[in-house]
Amino acid sequence: MNGQLNWFKGGLLLGAVFLIAVAFVKPIGVSTQFVIADGIVWNLFSDTVVQKDPESKSGYSSSNAYLNKSGGKYAKNIANPINYSFIFVLAMVVGAFLSSRLGGPQPTTLDRNAPEIWRQRFGENPTLRYVTVFFAGVLVLFGARLAGGCTSGHMMSGMMQTSLSGYLFAIGAFAIGVPAAIFVYKRH
Amino acid sequence: MTIFLAILLGVFFGFALQRVGATNPQNIINMMRLKDLHLMKAIFFGIGFSSILLFILMAVGVIDAGHLSVKSSYVGVIVGGAILGLGFAVAGYCPGTGLTAIADGRKDAFFFVGGGLVGALIYTLLYGSIQGTWLFTKIAGGKVMLATGSDKFQALLPMIPGTLLALIIGVVFIVTAWKLPEKV
Numbered sequence: 182m183n184g185q186l187n188w189f190k191g192g193l194l195l196g197a198v199f200l201i202a203v204a205f206v207k208p209i210g211v212s213t214q215f216v217i218a219d220g221i222v223w224n225l226f227s228d229t230v231v232q233k234d235p236e237s238k239s240g241y242s243s244s245n246a247y248l249n250k251s252g253g254k255y256a257k258n259i260a261n262p263i264n265y266s267f268i269f270v271l272a273m274v275v276g277a278f279l280s281s282r283l284g285g286p287q288p289t290t291l292d293r294n295a296p297e298i299w300r301q302r303f304g305e306n307p308t309l310r311y312v313t314v315f316f317a318g319v320l321v322l323f324g325a326r327l328a329g330g331c332t333s334g335h336m337m338s339g340m341m342q343t344s345l346s347g348y349l350f351a352i353g354a355f356a357i358g359v360p361a362a363i364f365v366y367k368r369h
Numbered sequence: 370m371t372i373f374l375a376i377l378l379g380v381f382f383g384f385a386l387q388r389v390g391a392t393n394p395q396n397i398i399n400m401m402r403l404k405d406l407h408l409m410k411a412i413f414f415g416i417g418f419s420s421i422l423l424f425i426l427m428a429v430g431v432i433d434a435g436h437l438s439v440k441s442s443y444v445g446v447i448v449g450g451a452i453l454g455l456g457f458a459v460a461g462y463c464p465g466t467g468l469t470a471i472a473d474g475r476k477d478a479f480f481f482v483g484g485g486l487v488g489a490l491i492y493t494l495l496y497g498s499i500q501g502t503w504l505f506t507k508i509a510g511g512k513v514m515l516a517t518g519s520d521k522f523q524a525l526l527p528m529i530p531g532t533l534l535a536l537i538i539g540v541v542f543i544v545t546a547w548k549l550p551e552k553v
Contacts, residue, residue: 188414191408191415192415195415199416199419203437206375206436207438211464211468215488218486219489220493247493247497266375268372272383273468273469274383276472277386280384280385280387280388281472281473286390287473292393295477296394296395296398312480314462317455318480318481318482319487320452321457321460322486322489323452323489323492325464326488326489327448327492327504328449328450331465332464333463338438339439339440341416342439344439344440346441347440362398362458362459365458367402368402368404
């Protein structure tokens with residue numbers, strides 16, 4: 182597609198981002214911030230979900246076991262949304278927008294409803310695509326949280342650090358993802 | 370300062386994802402059904418060369434090994450990866466690319482992110498009842514990396530010098546990236 186980098190330049194750019202992030206701050210990760218976003222909304226409606234707690238390592242605790250995990254570090258980030266990891270993920274959208282405006286690849290109007298391969302297989306009606314993608318999104322983030330990371334955190338950052346978990350994650354994702362994609366979209 | 374870095378690095382990452390074509394679900398789906406390996410080649414190459422530079426720069430002391438953050442290995446990493454893989458293959462989005470695809474004006478990406486917020490919430494509510502089960506049984510001791518390089522994490526293959534091992538793995542990744550066919 183027009184404006185898209187070839188694998189060599191694209192790989193250089195991606196690798197550079199992951200390297201620079203670990204050099205200056207820490208490895209890149211994304212999926213945790215979906216939990217933080219949920220927690221920020223939940224916290225608006227609940228007085229108990231995130232509380233200051235001098236006993237806790239982070240200074241915050243939660244009535245929810247997951248948000249209270251690791252000394253309440255998720256609870257802390259929910260109470261303070263202006264933190265590195267959350268702002269990083271919001272800034273990603275801005276970066277993608279800039280790339281798209283500055284000569285990056287452009288989807289067509291129809292591509293914006295559903296990718297071409299989907300339309301060839303399931304037709305032009307976008308509703309089926311939206312519903313399917315919604316449930317796929319449920320699976321992706323549920324799976325990512327169970328795994329403790331996603332494509333960015335486990336696969337890219339993890340394998341860059343030679344972390345065993347990155348390899349385990351990639352094996353799980355491709356062992357199911359490849360047959361699933363071939364089953365749904367066929368090879369031809 | 371950290372917020373400034375968050376904005377700078379986040380913008381850079383989002384820019385890279387869009388420019389390499391990762392925000393286009395067509396590319397992800399075609400990678401998963403093994404038709405177009407352009408993205409896979411970019412990912413292999415990116416991991417390979419960043420890993421080599423990371424271990425060299427740590428060995429010479431430019432990058433602080435304290436910045437490494439190795440995630441724990443447990444059964445749920447494989448199971449969760451598989452659940453993610455199913456949604457990833459059907460949607461053509463992962464958490465990072467689904468979010469940044471919104472900037473492409475892709476309407477299906479909004480539904481993906483909405484579903485993602487629901488999925489993350491379900492996990493948050495369920496965690497209390499699944500913690501401590503077999504899903505969290507550690508593999509090879511938990512927070513392990515293949516190469517030595519950090520005092521914080523255990524090495525799986527301590528008999529091989531970490532920088533050398535990372536270099537070998539990195540070269541294998543780069544050669545794989547180079548040799549994989551673009552279109553199948």
